[in-house]
Amino acid sequence: MSAATYVNLPVRDLDRAVEFFTALGFCAGQRQPGGDTAQLTVGSTHLILHTGAAFAAYAGTAVCDTSTSREVIVGLGVDRREQVDELVERAIAGGGESLGPGRDLGFMYMRGFRDLDGHQWSFLHLPG
Template structure:
């Protein structure tokens, strides 16, 4: 087992979504012109696959949820240092996302959440220890 994770999400504007996640350090994988999706990587084993809504619906077999009223998932990504958590959320805000408040120190974990421009909820986290 390789342990790789693939997160698939629908987005309204593929190029804008790729630019947003690239601003956070995700690395885009080359794609053919006109492709209905894009892939980016974060670290060695996390892959983000973005789909235009019709392609996502065909792939998932269900309608895309309205992120203004529902959460289909909350994605948390671990980083190496605590200060990266706040720095990355600030980069998300600068790139068009919205912060979900200040960081939270839970003792065993420091985390801070944000929403991407399509309304998907994310958090960066740093485990204590």
């Protein structure tokens, strides 16, 4: 089976969120009519960003308050260990929040951050 991953997230400022993720290496695609949704891609991962109202309508539920809870943590694998820190530093420079130093677990090196809307992400490298 060949599969792609689609991650849908609500954002407060669609233009700023697109700029943030583009700086992390995502390629921006065309915007949906109405301007309340944008798609970005990195590898086989598609990030669909929605305004809060558009996300709530799509999901059929209220938008999660990221200051008090986590609905998901998104992890993206990269080719080199050094990329983990480089990408998280870019995220921080773009307004994201660091979740501390990288962690070497032996089988994996990872480091986390929160994006502009408080969604938790991590970049990770699995050697070999």
